[in-house]
Amino acid sequence: MDWIVLSSDKTTIENLIVADQNFADAYGCVPFYDGAEIGAAYNPPLLPAPLPTEPQLLGQQITDEQLARIELGQRQTDIELSILGGTQHV
Incomplete structure (x- = not known):
């Protein structure tokens, strides 16, 4: 090699x-990597990021769902406050 x-x-x-x-x-x-030459700067190509595993993908889906529920709850709170004459979340 x-x-x-x-x-x-x-x-x-x-x-x-x-x-x-x-x-x-x-x-x-x-x-060794293609393009390497004696006297040149050592600059190996970057390796591609590894693909996420099944548990990582599942964890991300759960997090996305939780964030969506939080956003929905905040919108409902904003509507309730506007009905009661309070200030909206900024």
Whole structure:
């Protein structure tokens, strides 16, 4: 596999090597990415955000429903206050 050897401050590519995982781990190498060049700034592509899990999606749906109910309750309170001559929620 291809690897990148970084400068001590981990901002510049010092070398590109082919090595096994154990060697790369022992010397602190990072995986190669397309466009990496010796002497260039280390700028790996951003990884896409992981897709949400089923429990996360369910939790978000519950939160959205709770917020909708709170908003509905606030609208009802605003209507009741306007009927009674009070001030509306701003």
